[in-house]
Amino acid sequence: MTSKTNKKILIIDDEKFIRNTLKEILEYEKYKVDEAKDGLEGLELFAQNEYDVVLCDIKMPKMDGLEVLEKAMDLGKDAQFIMISAHGNIETAVEATKKGAFDFIEKPPDLNRLLVTIRNAMDKSSLVAETKVLKKKIAKNIEMIGDSEAIVRIKDAIEKVAPTEARVLVTGSNGSGKELVAKWIHAKSNRSGGPMVEVNCAAIPSELIESELFGHEKGSFTSAVKQRIGKFEQADGGTLFLDEIGDMSMSAQAKVLRALQENKITRVGGEKEFKVNVRIVAATNKDLKEEIKHGRFREDLYHRLSVFLIHVPALNERLDDIPLLAEHFLGEVAREYGQPQKKCSAAAIKALQARNWTGNIRELRNVMERLVIMSGVEISDQDVIKYA
Numbered sequence: 023m024t025s026k027t028n029k030k031i032l033i034i035d036d037e038k039f040i041r042n043t044l045k046e047i048l049e050y051e052k053y054k055v056d057e058a059k060d061g062l063e064g065l066e067l068f069a070q071n072e073y074d075v076v077l078c079d080i081k082m083p084k085m086d087g088l089e090v091l092e093k094a095m096d097l098g099k100d101a102q103f104i105m106i107s108a109h110g111n112i113e114t115a116v117e118a119t120k121k122g123a124f125d126f127i128e129k130p131p132d133l134n135r136l137l138v139t140i141r142n143a144m145d146k147s148s149l150v151a152e153t154k155v156l157k158k159k160i161a162k163n164i165e166m167i168g169d170s171e172a173i174v175r176i177k178d179a180i181e182k183v184a185p186t187e188a189r190v191l192v193t194g195s196n197g198s199g200k201e202l203v204a205k206w207i208h209a210k211s212n213r214s215g216g217p218m219v220e221v222n223c224a225a226i227p228s229e230l231i232e233s234e235l236f237g238h239e240k241g242s243f244t245s246a247v248k249q250r251i252g253k254f255e256q257a258d259g260g261t262l263f264l265d266e267i268g269d270m271s272m273s274a275q276a277k278v279l280r281a282l283q284e285n286k287i288t289r290v291g292g293e294k295e296f297k298v299n300v301r302i303v304a305a306t307n308k309d310l311k312e313e314i315k316h317g318r319f320r321e322d323l324y325h326r327l328s329v330f331l332i333h334v335p336a337l338n339e340r341l342d343d344i345p346l347l348a349e350h351f352l353g354e355v356a357r358e359y360g361q362p363q364k365k366c367s368a369a370a371i372k373a374l375q376a377r378n379w380t381g382n383i384r385e386l387r388n389v390m391e392r393l394v395i396m397s398g399v400e401i402s403d404q405d406v407i408k409y410a
Contacts, residue, residue, distance in 0.1 A: 030072065033057045034064030034090060035079040035106070040129070045078060051137065062083030068094050073101045074147045075124075075140055080107035080114065085278055088121060095122040100150045101327075102143035106131060133319060166202060167350045168343030172335045176203065183330045184210035186310050189282075191327045192305040196333030197384030200305040202264060203332055207303055208261040216260030223274075224266035232276045233290050236281075240368040242291020254287045257300045267327070268319060269306035279323045300328065344375050347383065353392035365396055371404035377410060 035041050041057045042259050048055050050321040058064035080087035091103050105118045108129035115126040124143045166173055183190055184207045192200045200391045208218040226234050237252030281287045286295045303404035304327045348366050356363040379385055397405040
C-alpha cells in the first residue's frame, strides 16, 4: 500500500480556522496538505497540481464549491472530492454526488468519520489511477502494428468511429486482424469500462446460436437444465463482437435484427423482454452483398450492421509492414519464452516479404515463433526458406 506521505490533499475553505484545524489534523496523519482560501484559488491550485483528495466547502466567495467541483471534473483528474458544508441538506448532497463528489460531510465534521471517508476516497483515487494505467497497457497490447497506407487509414477510421455509438462492420480475410480492430474500437470507446463479449458465429452450431446470443430459460429444450444468460445480456453497457456473422443462421439473423431495432431481447423459451444496451461490432470474411443476392443474409440486417465499414487488407497487400510485424512478434515470443529477443537479417526480411501469406497475420506470427525455436541468434534468409 502506498505510504500516506505520498498522498496529497487540497483544502478549499474560506474560513481560516477550519483550514488550519483540518491541515493540522491531516499533517499529523502524515498527509501532504495544500490550502486555498476561496473557490477560484482552489481551482487554480487543483489545475496546477496533482491531488488524491480535495476537501471543498460549498458556500464560498468568488466561486462556490459546487462550481469548483463541476469545473474540476472537466479537467479529468483522478482526485476524489469530499464536499463540506454547514448549510447541508439532502438536495445539496444529491446535487454534489451527481456532479461527481465522492461524499458529503456536514460542518463541524466528525473527526473519525472524516478520516475514514478520506481513507476510502484515497482507495478509490488509487483504484481509478491503476485502472487508467491498466487500460493503457491493454490498449498498447492490442494496438495495430504497421505504418502502411492501408493501416494508417484503418487507425484513422478507428479514432473517428470509436467514441461514437455507430455500429461497425469489419471485413477481411481470415487471420488479417479483424478481431484486433474490434478490440481497439472497444478500448477507445466510451464503453471501454464495460464488458467486451465475443461470439464466434461460425463455431456455434446453428441450433445453439440463439441460446448463445439470447440465453434460455430452464426446460426450454432437452439440455436446458438451468437458466442461461445470453451474450447480449452479458454485454450490457459494453460491446458485443459478432465474429464471422456471415455464418449466422437466417433465424438468428431475424432475432438479432429485432434486438437491434428495439434494444430488447427475449430468452429462448421465455416470454419476458429484457432491455439491453449494447454496441455491435460485427466481422466477416464473406462478401455479404453476394450472400444477400443468394438469399443467405438479410439485407435489412446488413444495413443495420454496416453503419460504418472498415476493411482490413490481407498481409500480401501490406508487405511494407512485415519488418515491424516481425520485430513485434520476435519480442512477443522472447517474452513468452523468457529469452533474449532475436533479430532478423535484412535478407530474412526480404525472404519473408517474398512469401505468399495465405494465412495473413496469424500465419506470420506462427512462422516467427517457429523461426525463434529453430534458428540461431540472428534469423537468416536460409532459415526463412528452410523453416517458414
